[in-house]
Amino acid sequence: MDNDKRARTEAWLHYADELGISPFYRDRASQSGEQSGSESSRAQSQVSTAVSPAPGRAAHPVSAAAAPRRAPAAVPAPKQPAPAAPFVPASPGLSLFDAAERVSNDSLPLIRETIGDCTRCKLHTSRTNIVFGVGNPKAELVFVGEGPGHDEDVQGEPFVGRAGKLLTQMIEAMSLRREDVYICNVVKCRPPENRLPERDEIATCSPFLMRQLDVIRPKVICCLGACSAQTLLQTTQGISRFRGEWMDFRGSKLIATYHPAYLLRNPAAKPEVWKDLQKVMAVLGLQPKRK
Ligand code: URA
Numbered sequence: 001m002d003n004d005k006r007a008r009t010e011a012w013l014h015y016a017d018e019l020g021i022s023p024f025y026r027d028r029a030s031q032s033g034e035q036s037g038s039e040s041s042r043a044q045s046q047v048s049t050a051v052s053p054a055p056g057r058a059a060h061p062v063s064a065a066a067a068p069r070r071a072p073a074a075v076p077a078p079k080q081p082a083p084a085a086p087f088v089p090a091s092p093g094l095s096l097f098d099a100a101e102r103v104s105n106d107s108l109p110l111i112r113e114t115i116g117d118c119t120r121c122k123l124h125t126s127r128t129n130i131v132f133g134v135g136n137p138k139a140e141l142v143f144v145g146e147g148p149g150h151d152e153d154v155q156g157e158p159f160v161g162r163a164g165k166l167l168t169q170m171i172e173a174m175s176l177r178r179e180d181v182y183i184c185n186v187v188k189c190r191p192p193e194n195r196l197p198e199r200d201e202i203a204t205c206s207p208f209l210m211r212q213l214d215v216i217r218p219k220v221i222c223c224l225g226a227c228s229a230q231t232l233l234q235t236t237q238g239i240s241r242f243r244g245e246w247m248d249f250r251g252s253k254l255i256a257t258y259h260p261a262y263l264l265r266n267p268a269a270k271p272e273v274w275k276d277l278q279k280v281m282a283v284l285g286l287q288p289k290r291k
Contacts, residue, residue, distance in 0.1 A: 102214060103211060108215055108216075111208055111211045111212060115130060115132065115208055117130075118130060120204045120205075121201045121204040121205065122200075122201070123191060124189055126190070128153045129155070129156035130188045131153065131157065131188050131189070131190070132184070133182060133183060133184030134158055135178065135179060135182035135183050136181060136182055137182065137215070139180065139182040139216055140219040140220065140284055141181045141182075141218055141220045141221075141284060142181065142183070142216055142220070142221050143167065143171075143181060143182070143183045143184075144185065144186065144209065144213075144228040145158060145184070145224045145228060145259065146185060146187070146196070146224070146225055146259065147185050147188075147190060147197045147227070148187075149161050149163070149190060149194055150194070153190035158184055158185055162261075163259065163260040163261040163264060164260070166260040166263060166264060167224070167260045170260065170277060173288065173289055174277055175281075175286050182216055182218065184209065184212055185209075185228075186202055186231045187201050187202060187205040187206075188205055188208065196227060202231055209232075213249075213250065217251065218252050219253065220252060220254075220255065220284060221249055221255075222255055222256075222276075222280055224257065224260065225259030225262065226238065226239040226256075226259075229242070232254065233247065233254070233256075239256055239258070243272070243276065244256075244275065244276045244279065253283060255276055257273050257276040
């Protein structure tokens with residue numbers, strides 16, 4: 001790694017330290033030698049040139065109080081940051097995250113209780129309801145969207161508006177029901193005017209998403225849209241560069257596809273999304289629904 005990249009990586013790890021999520025990122029980076037499988041290698045080769053933290057990230061640290069704090073590390077973090085590598089499988093065995101960052105006896109109700117009547121970021125000022133997530137807590141498949149819209153904010157449930165209805169149709173086309181899967185978002189409060197969630201909001205809220213995924217431990221995580229994929233994979237690459245590629249994420253298989261709201265605007269992209277969903281179905285052993 002050249003000096004500039006190393007400096008930026010160190011700045012990012014310092015920022016992640018302040019958030020209390022550094023072992024999560026160090027963990028994936030440190031596993032870079034363990035990747036196998038042609039699909040994940042292909043995905044990595046497509047994106048590995050843009051793994052540096054988003055420009056300016058380290059310049060906007062979220063206050064330590066804003067992020068949930070966890071137990072002190074049982075295993076010391078490596079002294080030297082390993083080369084950053086975003087699409088690297090998490091080790092199925094003991095990882096730094098397992099050792100230091102998992103909240104013992106964590107559960108979805110505990111995560112919801114921890115979020116409380118959240119005021120950690122500015123989104124709380126305009127929200128009606130916190131939209132935590134809905135579905136089967138033991139789901140094999142989790143869909144991760146971006147953030148609640150107007151209907152979700154009013155009802156307190158993710159994906160219940162127009163895009164949500166399309167997502168429900170997609171789920172049913174996979175011969176599943178909404179209640180079979182788990183659905184959540186990167187940020188739990190609606191960004192005003194349906195704008196994209198901002199970096200500080202994502203940094204504040206995403207540790208709760210990580211905990212949700214760690215509790216559910218789904219076989220497959222399906223990221224809906226760029227925000228979700230870029231957050232989980234820590235990349236600034238456009239989604240079209242890795243859409244439909246399998247990647248490993250902390251013991252789950254992760255695939256990114258287009259957001260249903262994008263499909264409402266661009267129905268021509270539906271066949272591509274259906275191909276992605278068919279890949280998910282193959283992994284989960286599902287047959288398409290008979291008409
Ligand atoms: N879009 C999202 O990303 N999430 C929702 O819950 C609704 C729309």
